[in-house]
Amino acid sequence: MTLPAPLAEIVDDFSALADPDKVTLLLEFSSELPDIPASMQTEAMEPVPECQSPIFLSVDATDSSSVKLYFSAPPEAPTTRGFASILHQGLDGASAQEITDVPSDFFHDLGLASVISPLRLRGMAGMLARIKRQVAEQTGA
Template identity: 55%
Template sequence: MTTPASTTIPAQLAEIIEDFQALEEVERLELLLEFSRTLPDLPERLAEHPEQLEQVVECQSPLFLTIEVDDSPERRVQLFFSAPREAPTTRGFASVLHEGLNGLPAAEILAVPADVPDRLGLTRAITPLRMRGMSAMLGRIKRRLEQDALSNHVS
């Protein structure tokens, strides 16, 4: 059954959420750890210029991100994250967002509901502070896209 809220979740992110929800709680943590190992490294042009990334201070572990929006009519978004390997929860959340949102049009990302982190079914297994960190990552991405849209309309 599709609810109105689920219709705003892009297919690739909805599939990830379904994968998490199909598992028992302990297995969900294992899946999050698997995601932590698949977070892509920063491209060299960003790795050499960390000042181009913005820290998400709400995360317990250091997490930095940036977005790039192309010039196409869809304004497709590329997401870039940096988090230490010793922070698997933070890396896992970043990787979920990367895999679920990267390459999508900005409008689709902006329509993603704020409760996506809760839909992964990790709220009992992960501390509320860590859950807020993932919500903050999504919120920061959306704010950056809104700022980008405003600056493109002004110029």
């Protein structure tokens, strides 16, 4: 599997943990999701309807060698925020090609399927699909 180094490290961290500890780590990630810049409006961001909670994302791939990711997720949605934070920490600053090369089902390697519902995991897949689509649109790939 081809993953940018930061995302590969996150996958390794999760795969080394027992199920209860995976949930704890996911909740830790949720508290680390950075706020969107004050100049960015949530209304201008793309919604991710696959998520059970309202989440919005935006991608800036104008510099294809260092893509910037932005997420807006409510604090009362820690699972969704955790997924967004994993993607942010794992992919923000990666090249457009590195993001495009991430397998669409990489999140299965986090080992969360036994502790998180399939519906919630589908939300993470939706986030990644939208990130990849926006990168492709902005880079003409």
